[in-house]
Amino acid sequence: MNMSGMTTAITPTPKVAAMNETKVSARDVQVYYGDKHAIRDVNIEIRSRTVTAFIGPSGCGKSTFLRCINRMNDTIASCRVEGNISIDSENIYDPKVDPVQLRAKVGMVFQKPNPFPKSIFENVAYGPRIHGLAAKKSDLDDIVASALQKAGLWNEVKDRLDSPGTGLSGGQQQRLCIARAVAVSPEVILMDEPCSALDPIATAKVEELIHELRENFTIVIVTHSMQQAARVSQRTAMFHLGNLVEENDTDKMFTNPDDQRTQDYIMGRFG
Amino acid sequence: MSVGLIFLVVLVLAAAGYFVGRARALSLSAQSGRKLHSLPSYYGQTVALFIAVPAFFVLIAWLFIQPIVIDSRVNGMVPDSVIPDGGARSLVISDVRRIANGLDAVLSRDAIDESALTDGSIDFSSIRGRLADVGVALVGDVPTEVFEAAKAYRQGAKFGNMMMTVAVLLVAIAFGAWSYTWIRPDMRARNISETFIKALLIASSTVAILTTAGIVGSLVFETINFFKMYPASDFFFSTVWNPQFRGGSDLGIWPLLWGTLYISLIALLVAVPIGLMIAIYLAEYASKAVRSVAKPMIEVLAGIPTIVYGLFALITVGPFLRDYFAQPMGLGSSSSSVLTAGLVMGIMIIPFVSSLSDDIINAVPQSLRDGSYGLGATQSETIKKVILPAALPGVVGAILLAASRAIGETMIVVLGAGAAAKLDLNPFEAMTTVTVKIVSQLTGDTEFASPETLVAFALGLTLFVITLGLNVVALYIVRKYREQYE
Structure with missing residues (x-):
């Protein structure tokens, strides 16, 4: 499903109608770091074209679980994942699945903006290049321009695509990283506290961007800010001590949660 | 007292x-x-x-x-x-x-x-x-x-x-x-101690700077004496090196400079690819256990005295190259050759390239690797397109350090490449370098009055200027192509 041609998605596409269908499904997921049991029995359905927020106190396992969805945990030698995670009903931990291909389908944005020490253009072109998405230079130009437009950065950088990505401001760098992820046309975008290193104005811009990206992508965001979860997400999952405590509609979660621990966390009684 | x-x-x-x-x-x-x-x-x-x-x-x-x-x-x-x-x-x-x-x-x-x-x-x-x-x-x-x-x-x-x-x-x-x-x-005793310590530190750095100035000064002084006795145009443009202690010598630098550059080039051709690949393996692929054993073992290479490398060149590498390559191909019958010295010197400087590059590659932030893996890049794509470009300035520095080691090396050349000053392209020919000739011109009866001995200072100064120029050029390249990651 390549949506790169779509820039404004006010017209509902047929797929948007299927907003509630499951995109990512986790069954009995366990994660171990060496002897430490970091994630216990997590079962969750993540819906297509929805923003799902993972909240919970520090060290509760929300980032660890996020990194299971694109198998980034494979790069950590001591980490072991058990259970079943499937995207579109295909188990991503199946030996047949190439984690490198999977990560093209499941993009990721990190806590600290991490643009490559290259030009703005080269940062965005990096993914399309390694996956051979552009046959001609003009195709690549189009992909880069469209990704930067989707990330709301085009107007700010279109005249200086050759200047280094590391020269941008923090908020611009993070949007550049989002553009970089979007350029590969992933189906799912994972965001690991994408605004924790940004000031409130840059944060507002990124949140607005997440809101727009929801039209085309399934987004999972880890956040420490309850307000942010309430603002950007439709579904919220609460983690505590490696367990998934509760997963619910965001509105319900922040007004009338089912679990006492969720209530306590949201009210600021712990965490 | x-x-x-x-x-x-x-x-x-x-x-x-x-x-x-x-x-x-x-x-x-x-x-x-x-x-x-x-x-x-x-x-x-x-x-x-x-x-x-x-x-x-x-x-x-x-x-x-x-x-x-x-x-x-x-x-x-x-x-x-x-x-x-x-x-x-x-x-x-x-x-x-x-x-x-x-x-x-x-x-x-x-x-x-x-x-x-x-x-x-x-x-x-x-x-x-x-x-x-x-x-x-x-x-x-x-x-x-x-x-x-x-x-x-x-x-x-x-x-x-x-x-x-x-x-x-x-x-x-x-x-x-x-x-x-x-x-x-x-x-304010604290501040007084502070001032004293600062003065001591400044004095220490002054010693190092003054020493450098002194070395350059003495080289320049003796070189001027040399050029008073021997025409500079002959020194820089003559292709004959033939010192006679009775006088009437030909003291052209080119045969020596050519030998130095040729041997260093071969050494770098050996050391840079091998050293870089070692560094990439150690930094990106090797497990902690392998790394903790392999890195010190490679660094042992740098601790072997160069005279021992010279012996290795003299009795093993030289005859091997002569018997299996030079003679069958009809390229010469000398066991001392540029290739012998270059190969052995290359092995000696491998750890300079590998160890420093390994440290530099390790210093590239993990977040850049994560970013690249997160976009679906393989490990080798990540290394080639993100990590090496980011580490490039440091790697160039490591290579330069290795190059200056190679240019200044003497023992391996004496034993491996001989002492004949020649201008030749054949890597199986015996040749020699600037440093070897500096030693041979200054050993024995030395009175610093004849052009034959004073030429050593001119050679030394030329070598110094070349290495300095190399550093300046490298610094320029590094500044220009640096990819900042912080």
């Missing part, structure tokens, strides 16, 4: 000053009821520093100046008449110095009283024999003027040493006492 003893005494005084100063600060604070500005130990430190630093400064200055003063005085006592024909004045002066030093041994061996030297109660006409008995051999008999000069030299040195002891100890005590009386509870 000997210099070592003075040094020790000053140290002991400084230690004593520390405790005295500390105690005074504490007692003054207790008396006046005022709080000390700094911790008590800082007051002690201030007194100790005031005792030690000026005293050592005086000591060092005295050690420099005393010989100059005495030499100039003794010089005036030696008339031109005692200088043998064709001999140099400096040789007579050095005889004076040796006699003066030998006199002490003569006096103590023969149990002669100090006063005998001046009142003439003992005949010193046989002084040459007496000095020979204590191990000071002189070429001819000692003229009276020289002997008198030697006595004066000895007196001067004795007096100077005594004065030095007095001066150093006086300075130590005076500054110590002054700083001691200066102690008040509100004295």
Whole structure:
């Protein structure tokens, strides 16, 4: 499903109608770091074209679980994942699945903006290049321009695509990283506290961007800010001590949660 | 008192000053009821520093100046008449110095009283024999003027040493006492110590800079002397190196420079690819256990003395290349060859490239790797397109360090490539380098007066300029293509 041609998605596409269908499904997921049991029995359905927020106190396992969805945990030698995670009903931990291909389908944005020490253009072109998405230079130009437009950065950088990505401001760098992820046309975008290193104005811009990206992508965001979860997400999952405590509609979660621990966390009684 | 003893005494005084100063600060604070500005130990430190630093400064200055003063005085006592024909004045002066030093041994061996030297109660006409008995051999008999000069030299040195002891100890005590009386509870002893430490650090760095300037200065000075005797155009443009100690030499730098560059190039062609691949493996692929064993083992290569590499080149690599490559291909029959020296030198500098590059690759932030993996890049794509570009400036620096090692290497070349200065493209030919020729021009009978010996300084300066130029060019490249990641 390549949506790169779509820039404004006010017209509902047929797929948007299927907003509630499951995109990512986790069954009995366990994660171990060496002897430490970091994630216990997590079962969750993540819906297509929805923003799902993972909240919970520090060290509760929300980032660890996020990194299971694109198998980034494979790069950590001591980490072991058990259970079943499937995207579109295909188990991503199946030996047949190439984690490198999977990560093209499941993009990721990190806590600290991490643009490559290259030009703005080269940062965005990096993914399309390694996956051979552009046959001609003009195709690549189009992909880069469209990704930067989707990330709301085009107007700010279109005249200086050759200047280094590391020269941008923090908020611009993070949007550049989002553009970089979007350029590969992933189906799912994972965001690991994408605004924790940004000031409130840059944060507002990124949140607005997440809101727009929801039209085309399934987004999972880890956040420490309850307000942010309430603002950007439709579904919220609460983690505590490696367990998934509760997963619910965001509105319900922040007004009338089912679990006492969720209530306590949201009210600021712990965490 | 000997210099070592003075040094020790000053140290002991400084230690004593520390405790005295500390105690005074504490007692003054207790008396006046005022709080000390700094911790008590800082007051002690201030007194100790005031005792030690000026005293050592005086000591060092005295050690420099005393010989100059005495030499100039003794010089005036030696008339031109005692200088043998064709001999140099400096040789007579050095005889004076040796006699003066030998006199002490003569006096103590023969149990002669100090006063005998001046009142003439003992005949010193046989002084040459007496000095020979204590191990000071002189070429001819000692003229009276020289002997008198030697006595004066000895007196001067004795007096100077005594004065030095007095001066150093006086300075130590005076500054110590002054700083001691200066102690008040509100004295900023912390800041004074800070200033002293800063001055010490600046002085240390000045030593390094001045040494560099001194080395360059002496090279330039001797090189100018060389070019007064030998035309610069011949040195820089002639392709013949043929020194004759009778004179009429051809001293063209090109055969030597060519040998240096050729051998270094081969060494870098060996070391850079292997070293870089080792670094990438160690930094990106190797497990912690493998890395902790492999890295020190590779670094052992850098610790092997170069003469041992030279032996390896001489008895193993050289004959092997000759028997299996050069002779079958008809390219020569010499076991000393550019290729031998280049290969062995390349192996020697592998750890320079690998170890430094490994550190540099490790310093590339993990977040860049995560970013690349997160976009679906494989490990080798990540290394090629993200990590190596980010590490490039450091890697270039590592390669340059290796290159300057290769250019300056001597032992491996002597044993591996021979000493024949030749301009040739055949890598199986024996050739030689600038450094080897510097050594061979300066070993043996050396009087720095002929172009054949002075050429060594011109060669050294040329080498210095080349390495400096290499560094400047590399710095420029690194600045231009640097990819900033912080």
